[in-house]
Amino acid sequence: MSPAPDESSAERVFTIPNAISFGRLLGVPLFLWLVIGPRADEWALLVLVIAGFTDYLDGWLARSLNQMSKMGAILDPVADRCYILAVVIGLGYREIIPWWLAIILPLRDVLLFGLIPFLRTRGYSSLPVHFLGKAATAGLLYAFPLLLLGDPGADGEVGTVENLARVFGWAFTIWGVSLYWWAGLLYAWQVRRLMVSVPPVSAPAPDAR
Known part of the structure; x- marks a missing residue:
């Protein structure tokens, strides 16, 4: 079992896992250009595969090297959402x-972003990612490469591989989108419970002059 990170390590920015997460973010515009510009689907798929592998790798390294940080906790879900947004656009x-x-995939994140001001009134900036949200993201990251x-491409030819990829791709898409919105509704419910059970954070009193 990895030791729990102390306060100083949690505040670190320049760590190996964070560097990997930054690198994964750099792949977002590259993927979008490959899909929309030259339509180099093989290279775009490779970018997605590398992104998926590094998504696992940075978390594993953070736990193994005891380099879990607040920056990493932010970068990881941000990178996932950026890839989902880039893929649905492409x-x-x-x-x-x-x-x-x-439209409906990023719409969920827009709605959740609107809940942040309510969280801040209770002293929170975000809610912890739960398993359902991770499962939804995993399903979508499987679905989109498939x-x-x-895609038959310009020649319009569809072979066995393409047919199987479309069938499994749409299966993962339906599953992933359903879980994605279900997770969003659970986050909204958690915010509602927090608003009821936790008193508002009082503003600091002004200094007496």
Whole structure:
């Protein structure tokens, strides 16, 4: 079992896991350019595979090296959401997924972002990520590469691999989108319970002059 990080280590920014997370973020615009620009789907898929592997790697290294930090706790979900946003934009632009699907995924995050001011009134800046949210993100990160792989491309030819990729891709998409919104509703319910059970944070009294 890894030792719990002390306060000083939690405040660190320049750690190996954080560097990996920063590198993963740099892949977001690269992926979007590969999908929309030259339509180099093989390279775009490689970017997604590397992003998925480093998503696991930075968390494992943070625990193994006792380099868990507040910055890492922010970077990891931000990187996941940036990839989801980039993928839905790219696949929506390519008409691989319908635009309504490309809208409802980031819409959930916009709605949750609107709950942050309520959290701050109770002294919180965010809620911990729970298993359902992680499962939803994992499902979507499996779904999107499969949908991209199943795209027939300019020649319109669809083989066995493309057909299987589309079937499994849409299965993961339906599962992932459902869990993504379910997790969002659970977060909203947690905020509501917090607003009821935790008193507001009182503002500091002004200094007497």
